[in-house]
């Protein structure tokens with residue numbers, strides 16, 4: 001009997017495939033850094049039974065119309081805005097993502113980005129490496145405090161809660177906004193629910209952890225930035241699409257807000273000359289929220305487990321429902 005075929009859209013450490021190779025055939029796009037071109041993906045995934053893809057692949061009607069045997073798509077990310085869930089379900093294709101395994105790693109990055117932006121760590125690093133450090137001075141590269149301040153977390157899911165746990169360690173006043181109130185989190189983490197506008201006007205740090213959906217697209221727009229304090233720092237570790245970037249650039253330029261720490265952008269990768277990269281008060285990272293070696297390995301393993309379970313007639317561990 002033919003083994004089911006699994007197409008993987010990026011190079012994967014060979015040792016991770018070993019446990020599955022007896023029962024499955026793997027075809028991989030062999031590049032680590034470059035996404036598979038759309039036309040290659042369409043051709044190569046045509047006869048696959050399972051697919052492991054990245055957030056760089058758009059799984060839309062046109063792609064789904066072309067596949068002939070696909071039963072399951074495992075996205076190597078917790079966010080799945082690159083996949084048309086409705087169109088996949090209409091074709092009985094199961095979608096899985098990678099929740100839980102990346103929660104703490106992504107929260108570490110989010111809180112690190114907040115600290116780096118508040119305390120101007122990257123500017124300081126550039127300053128010293130460029131040989132500019134001539135004297136010690138009282139306000140040299142002085143930033144703003146994090147401890148005892150108010151953090152407003154927008155999106156109280158797994159990663160939002162993990163950010164709250166970190167904020168607790170810094171004695172922060174923790175506000176959150178979410179589609180629905182989470183009374184258990186309020187009790188356990190001492191977080192306070194507020195409407196979005198109140199949160200925006202009270203927080204010293206506004207942290208976006210919301211998934212990108214039709215409801216959240218551009219939710220941080222000119223109105224939202226105009227509600228924030230002039231001293232506010234905006235952090236985004238969710239998806240660039242939740243921010244109206246033109247409005248953000250304007251808000252930073254006009255000092256409506258003080259600074260931004262951004263791991264995600266509406267169009268990735270960001271070109272070198274993008275206005276956000278020219279601003280002193282922006283700390284920008286190339287979408288590395290869950291990028292630790294341990295976590296990326298766990299994400300691969302979860303994808304492999306999900307796909308092979310479905311192709312063996314079992315329920316996946318982490319379906320998108």
Ligand code: DGY
Pocket residue numbers: 055076077078079080102238287288289290291
């Ligand atoms: C996710 O999991 O959605 C991240 O953005 C990928 O690192």
